[in-house]
Amino acid sequence: MNTKIKILLLVxxxxxxxxxxxxxxxxxxxxxxxxxxFLLKVHSKLFEWIKPIIIVSIFIILLQTFTYSPIKxxxxxxxxxxxxxxRLITLLILVFAFVSTTSTKQLLEGFDFLPKELSMMLxxxxxxxxxxxxxxxxxxxxxxxxxxxxxxxxxxxxxxxxLVPLFGKMLExxxxxxIAMESRGFEKK
Amino acid sequence: xxxxxxxVSFSYPNKxxxxxISFCIDDGDFIGLVGSTGCGKTTLxxxxxxxxxxxIRGKFSGQVMVDDLDTAKNTVSDIAKKVGLxxxxxxxQIFSVSVRDEIEFGxxxxxxxxxxxxxxxxxxxxxxxxxxxxxxxxxxxxxKQKLSIASVLAMDTKVIVLDEPTSQLDYxxxxxxxxxxxxxxxxxxxxxxxxxxxxxxxxxxxxxxLMNDGKIVKNDSTNxxxxxxxxxxxxxxxxPVIR
Numbered sequence: 001m002n003t004k005i006k007i008l009l010l011v012x013x014x015x016x017x018x019x020x021x022x023x024x025x026x027x028x029x030x031x032x033x034x035x036x037x038f039l040l041k042v043h044s045k046l047f048e049w050i051k052p053i054i055i056v057s058i059f060i061i062l063l064q065t066f067t068y069s070p071i072k073x074x075x076x077x078x079x080x081x082x083x084x085x086x087r088l089i090t091l092l093i094l095v096f097a098f099v100s101t102t103s104t105k106q107l108l109e110g111f112d113f114l115p116k117e118l119s120m121m122l123x124x125x126x127x128x129x130x131x132x133x134x135x136x137x138x139x140x141x142x143x144x145x146x147x148x149x150x151x152x153x154x155x156x157x158x159x160x161x162x163l164v165p166l167f168g169k170m171l172e173x174x175x176x177x178x179i180a181m182e183s184r185g186f187e188k189k
Numbered sequence: 190x191x192x193x194x195x196x197v198s199f200s201y202p203n204k205x206x207x208x209x210i211s212f213c214i215d216d217g218d219f220i221g222l223v224g225s226t227g228c229g230k231t232t233l234x235x236x237x238x239x240x241x242x243x244x245i246r247g248k249f250s251g252q253v254m255v256d257d258l259d260t261a262k263n264t265v266s267d268i269a270k271k272v273g274l275x276x277x278x279x280x281x282q283i284f285s286v287s288v289r290d291e292i293e294f295g296x297x298x299x300x301x302x303x304x305x306x307x308x309x310x311x312x313x314x315x316x317x318x319x320x321x322x323x324x325x326x327x328x329x330x331x332x333k334q335k336l337s338i339a340s341v342l343a344m345d346t347k348v349i350v351l352d353e354p355t356s357q358l359d360y361x362x363x364x365x366x367x368x369x370x371x372x373x374x375x376x377x378x379x380x381x382x383x384x385x386x387x388x389x390x391x392x393x394x395x396x397x398x399l400m401n402d403g404k405i406v407k408n409d410s411t412n413x414x415x416x417x418x419x420x421x422x423x424x425x426x427x428x429p430v431i432r
Contacts, residue, residue: 105286105324127284130326173281179245180282183238183274184344185266185298 003102003110010098017090023079026086033093042100049096050089057085124177132170139165190256191215191379192237192272192348197251199232199241206232208403210251214381216347219374221390221411222383224400225425230383233400234352236260237381239268255348270299273341275351279333288312288328288336289321295344311343315369331362338369348379356385367393391415391429399424 013029020026037043061081068077102110108123143161144150150158192214199207206229214220224230235241239260242249253260255271276282285291292308301307312318315335320328325336334354341349351370355363367389374380384390390397390411397414399407401424407414415421418428 108286123286124284127286127326131280176276176278176281177284179235179240180274180276181284181294182244182265183240183269184295184340185269186294187264187266187298 003106004113006098006102007110010094013094014091017087017094020087021083023083023086026083026090030086030090030093033090033097037093037097037100040097040101042097045100046093046096050092053088053092057088060085060088128170128173131173132166135169136162136166139169191218193252193254194236195252195254197233197236197249197253199229199236199247199249201247206247206403207236210403210405212398212405212408214348214379216379217374217377219371219380219393219395220382220398221394221396222381222398222400223385223387223390223426228400229403230400231352234274234350234381234383237348237350238272238274239263239265240274266298269346270344271346272348272350273344273346275334275337275341275349275354277353277356279330279337282337282340283325283333286324287321288317288323288325291325291336292340292343295340299344301344307343307345311339314342314373315339316365331358331365334358334362334366335369338366342373348381349373350381350383352383353385354382355389363389387415387421387427387429399426 017026017029020029037046061078064081064084065073065077068074068080104126108119108126111119111122114122139162140150148158148161194210194212194214197207197210198205210233222230222233232241235245236249236253237255237260239253239255241247242261243265249261255268258268258271260268283291285294289308292311293304296304296307308321309318312320315338317332317335317339320332320336325333328336334357338349338351338354349370355366358366363386370380370382371393382390382394394411396409397407397411398405399414399417399420406424407417407420415429421428
């Protein structure tokens with residue numbers, strides 16, 4: 001399918017889901033989207049994607065059930081919590097379906113209607129994501145090898161030795177990329 | 190013609206990097222540049238295609254002439270049509286989603302014609318023919334470096350400056366890259382190679398520039414420079430086995 005149509009469908013479906021208030025209709029959409037993911041055989045990483053959202057959803061349902069009317073169990077609150085959670089899960093599965101069936105190249109082709117500078121920025125951002133991931137793994141391993149124990153430190157102290165070299169590396173890298181692009185005729189506006 | 194560097198000095202806000210450097214690169218030369226880490230090799234490479242003084246901030250003095258173009262009076266884009274630059278780490282130069290797009294980037298920026306022919310030729314020279322539709326991220330490190338060379342080759346610059354292009358490669362891939370450079374030099378391209386492996390420099394280069402602390406301390410034929418074993422040892426540079 002043409003990527004532009006896919007992007008349009010994603011936007012239309014996502015918007016519709018935000019406006020549907022009936023949890024049964026949202027459930028029906030969720031079932032249809034999930035079924036199509038299984039039909040397309042791209043479901044292998046689906047659970048990994050929705051696991052954190054399921055935890056968030058449970059929290060939302062509990063919160064809504066007992067706070068819809070102050071500190072009291074209400075059916076309305078439960079229904080509202082379920083509706084929000086279903087919306088979240090459906091949106092996530094829609095995005096998952098889009099991402100799993102679209103390569104980076106197709107995705108960029110889908111955004112070719114954007115101005116050249118914007119599509120170039122998008123392309124570079126997408127291109128750099130795996131580099132950032134690899135670099136993070138490398139830095140985490142290097143710090144572990146030097147005895148850093150991420151479990152015993154608080155979140156700020158443990159990520160400081162990772163984030164500082166990572167930002168340094170990214171800034172240096174983006175500078176080098178800009179130089180490389182310029183030396184191949186890409187001019188600053 | 191060629192490149193003439195006259196009394197070039199350059200300093201970053203807190204550090205003087207190049208100190209009164211002068212030398213010439215003639216058309217068809219295969220010149221090697223060697224020196225210890227931080228002695229200013231990369232900065233010198235940036236001077237050759239106009240990135241210094243046009244894009245990189247700092248205090249620049251002297252003159253770099255590429256053929257009849259003064260790098261200080263022309264844009265990087267103008268100089269880059271004559272001098273191509275290949276960097277050390279291909280991961281930070283390659284950004285397109287296909288090999289073809291990556292090579293076409295420079296060609297289109299310069300508005301050159303025969304795009305398809307240029308893509309095919311440059312890939313053939315580096316031994317990546319048939320890779321047009323492959324994703325660059327999925328190539329091996331050696332193939333990525335070949336791709337970055339191909340993307341410069343496609344722009345058909347007279348001079349190719351390479352900043353330690355094989356520092357991340359194993360011997361086999363490094364040798365392959367140097368063989369490609371030798372072939373290009375035989376076809377008339379001028380090669381300026383910054384390299385830490387003196388064995389490769391001894392094998393491939395016609396002349397060597399020896400650099401230390403921002404200065405050129407020796408500029409002579411490969412044999413003569415590498416015969417100065419005491420000087421090399423003093424500067425912490427490996428004396429090549431093949432001389």
